[in-house]
Amino acid sequence: MPGAFELRETGSPKGLGVFATQPFASKEIIFEEKPLVSAQFCWNEAYGYYACHHCMRPMETVVENFRRLSNNGSAVLPYPELCRTDKSKHTACESCRVGYCSERCKQIAEQQYHHMLCQAKLPGLVRLVECWKQIHFPPETVSIMLIARIIAMIEGSEDKQSVLQTLMSFSHETVSDSGVGLVVDEEKLQLVRQMVAETLPINHAKYLVSEEGFNKLFALIGRNGQGVGTSVFSMWVSDVGKKDMSDEEREAVDHFIDVAYAQMDEHVGTFLNCEGSALFKLQRCLNHSCTPNALVTFPHSDHTAVVQALRPIETGEEICISYIDECTLQRSRHSRNKQLQRYYLFECCCNKCMEQIGLPDETSEEESEEEEEDEEMDS
Numbered sequence: 001m002p003g004a005f006e007l008r009e010t011g012s013p014k015g016l017g018v019f020a021t022q023p024f025a026s027k028e029i030i031f032e033e034k035p036l037v038s039a040q041f042c043w044n045e046a047y048g049y050y051a052c053h054h055c056m057r058p059m060e061t062v063v064e065n066f067r068r069l070s071n072n073g074s075a076v077l078p079y080p081e082l083c084r085t086d087k088s089k090h091t092a093c094e095s096c097r098v099g100y101c102s103e104r105c106k107q108i109a110e111q112q113y114h115h116m117l118c119q120a121k122l123p124g125l126v127r128l129v130e131c132w133k134q135i136h137f138p139p140e141t142v143s144i145m146l147i148a149r150i151i152a153m154i155e156g157s158e159d160k161q162s163v164l165q166t167l168m169s170f171s172h173e174t175v176s177d178s179g180v181g182l183v184v185d186e187e188k189l190q191l192v193r194q195m196v197a198e199t200l201p202i203n204h205a206k207y208l209v210s211e212e213g214f215n216k217l218f219a220l221i222g223r224n225g226q227g228v229g230t231s232v233f234s235m236w237v238s239d240v241g242k243k244d245m246s247d248e249e250r251e252a253v254d255h256f257i258d259v260a261y262a263q264m265d266e267h268v269g270t271f272l273n274c275e276g277s278a279l280f281k282l283q284r285c286l287n288h289s290c291t292p293n294a295l296v297t298f299p300h301s302d303h304t305a306v307v308q309a310l311r312p313i314e315t316g317e318e319i320c321i322s323y324i325d326e327c328t329l330q331r332s333r334h335s336r337n338k339q340l341q342r343y344y345l346f347e348c349c350c351n352k353c354m355e356q357i358g359l360p361d362e363t364s365e366e367e368s369e370e371e372e373e374d375e376e377m378d379s
């Protein structure tokens, strides 16, 4: 949407930001974008969340998905014909058999990174993924495959320098203004770095596997990576919502959906989606605010990010999203910043945080306990 927004330098500490050059109504789409690179999380894939190896579109039918997530192999669903999965288009790498939702995704993957990262040609990749899985347990935030794909893209590109330059224009300081360093355990990070250097045939991107380069790459992903979530079930729910039906049928299907979510919650909790992370050229310019006016969604059920207004936005206003979840957003400034510093390496200077700066720390006992639990899970 040319002309609807512009990039502007805001100075220290926030840097570049995206500003509206026209008003947006609530729920209006501001822009949509495909990522430079994306990858499914390793544990997510290992647990059977079957997605296109390139665009993360779910490859299960809605019935298969519901049966797996509710642990009920004979469950039936109304309106199964509304499922968007089209298995007739599915294809796979002839050598390593990873699946793609279409011939197009297979071709893009092959050209960008799979030529180097096909497991049939690079058996060490399995070991690298297994090592990574022992270091990074769910809930996952980074995938070693994202790093491998970045390196493969540089190695395979005709204009290596420009790919590297694009990446290095993303913020990638390993230590924030508030002095917070990388979250990942240094020793484990070095182990992964060595394994990446030994596993991938790297000629041109050697800097990225040096100690300094690898730390920067990690910080870059931490600061700019966007979580991606796709679900054939939520697409089906959305399509059922649009279908014409009688009030009685609507009531019955709404009840079915409530019960279905409860059954899935019992078996897999919040892990409903194919999940991964991605780097976007434009979306990564969106700064964080604790009172965001925009939201990143994945309504096409693939890795295409759609940025949508959460409320009316005026011309000249900065477009901001939240990097933290809704629940954390409701917590005190102290708790919000603890997460932003820990996972995103910065201290927030949004209006809400600035207004609350002089207020006494209001971290409740409940919040402290939740924070301690989060920290235990990370360690």
Ligand SMILES: C[S@@+](CC[C@H](N)C(=O)[O-])C[C@H]1O[C@@H](n2cnc3c(N)ncnc32)[C@H](O)[C@@H]1O
Pocket (backbone or CB within 6 Å): 013, 014, 015, 016, 017, 169, 170, 171, 223, 224, 284, 285, 286, 287, 288, 289, 344, 345, 346, 347, 348, 349, 350
């Ligand atoms: C995804 S980038 C956003 C674009 C960034 N401003 C730039 O110049 O590249 C995320 C980084 O922007 C900065 N940032 C974003 N929101 C911020 C905020 N509310 N307060 C302070 N720094 C912020 C942090 O350095 C963070 O690591």
